[in-house]
Amino acid sequence: MAINKLVMAALKALSYPDIDIKRNYKWERQVENVAHYHYLKPFYKAWDHKVSCGDHEVPVRIFSPPGRMRHAILLFFHGGGWVLGNIDSYDKVCANMARLTNHLVVSVDYRLAPEYKFPAAPEDCYAVAREIFLHTNLLNTPAENITLIGDSAGANLAAVVSLMARDRGEFLPRRQILIYPATYNDHTEHSFFDSVRENGTDYLLTSKRVCDYMDLYKSSDEDLHNPYFAPLLAKSLADQPDTLVITAEYDPLRDEGEEYARKLRKFGNQVQLHRVADGLHGFFSLPPIFPQVKECYEIINRFLSEVPQE
Structure with a gap:
């Protein structure tokens, strides 16, 4: 299937040249903040809050x-x-997301690498989840009506928070939505997954860039084998939330996301898997008029509606 030229052009406008992220990550942050500046802020309701996490x-x-x-709440971790x-x-x-799902969306500003390496990001995300799940009076929402959601690295963090919640025994989310998640630790030509080789050079997110991100994120090579870094490596995926995994056809992360869905199902979890045709990594950040984004929200809303809300 040929990629829609309008989608490709829009995603390119939201991205940047494949420059050396290791040397230029600060510059890219500045470019991204300008590119994604939201001029319509007065026209939606939002407020800020802070959650304690250690020091x-x-x-x-x-x-x-x-x-x-x-x-109900969508607890969102960004990519x-x-x-x-x-x-x-x-x-x-x-x-x-709030408007199209009729949910409160809680967006988490977790610490970024390389200033704060693994496991800073998952610990920040877990701390926010812990407060919202254990102190439901804060937003007047029962724990069973809270869903974890993230895209890309944020989907990785959503999956990791679910694993941490199971392992620590303080709370357990009922649902999670993983949009083109990063779940594995190898994005070189030696990867088990064909999508790394098939989609790793010509579709905006390159396999080299994923490797560079992980090099900036990890504290040591030992982290590469930690399931809180790469959740597909978890020996057991038992007792995980009902899960929706959405992947993109032309994404180097496609196959590892789909394998995570299959492994969750193997361990007895309820899982839905949808591959968005003609989709590239990052499409979720496009305006809702794009067909891939419309399809994504239709899938999300069906998944959310299948669980009775109190």
């Missing part, structure tokens, strides 16, 4: 859908290879 606080931004009724992105650059995505 620091994790900023979060809460986006409210229209209306005054009580809403960006654990190196780029923040709650400002994802403002528009989260405002749209």
